[in-house]
Amino acid sequence: MTSQELTEQIFKKKSFLCVGLDTDLERIPTYLLSEKDPVFSFNKAIIDATHEYCVAYKPNIAFYEALGVDGWKSLKKTINYLHSEYPDLYTIADAKRGDIGNTSRMYAKAFFEDLGFDSVTVAPYMGKDSVEPFLEFTNKHTILLALTSNEGAFDFQTLKTGDDDLYKKVIKTSKDWQNSENLMYVVGATKAEYLADIRKIIPENFLLVPGVGAQGGSLEEVCKYGITKNVGLLVNSSRKIIYASDSSNFAEIAAAKAEAIQNQMAQELEKL
């Protein structure tokens, strides 16, 4: 999906919500554990219930890899289900990859070609040649970690390198990479006030903003500093939505949580 198509979906659905599929066997309703593929059953129920309130889904790959081959199969079934039933929804593999060029190319093929995700998160630490193999793919986005939502972001990302904080240096440098129009950036909702400065460097690019919900980030603050005339935001919430209830009507409750966020987003869009 192109950035323009994603923007169209956002205005059509009055939502820039991304639902995180961080599916954990220890947190899903216990009655699902007797199913053949509990992870897929849970994801399917969440997707069916929440799809009208969001524009994107973001499985965090760690939750699937932790289950070995079974987890990878559940991931594949989930992405195939999204493609066949809800082809207008944008998909993000939150995998935080990046390696020497020829290895990055294999990661890119895994997520873009084999699994068919629209985007993948990538760590910038290994530099240009570790990221450009992802950027080569047409109509696919590479979402570069810029300023993450966790406390440890202050260990390195805000260190000064010359005149700039490291995260700003990452953003500025990456703008010169081949096919940089395919870049999006991760900025944590817990660091919303930083978005004002970030928007001075990248006024147009989409930002993936995790941290609303369980991590305490504020949607209002994110919009205050980060929204553009074309929105330019995908705000993710995972645990607060998908684990809102562990009873038999968990999907309905998740839908209500997603709808509440979507309503807030619709109000923000009206201000544009």
Ligand SMILES: O=c1ccn([C@@H]2O[C@H](COP(=O)(O)O)[C@@H](O)[C@H]2O)c(=O)[nH]1
């Ligand atoms: O800076 C980052 C980058 C990625 N994440 C991921 O987003 C979700 C957040 O989940 P919540 O349950 O809504 O807190 C999760 O997959 C993280 O690994 C992030 O939180 N911060």
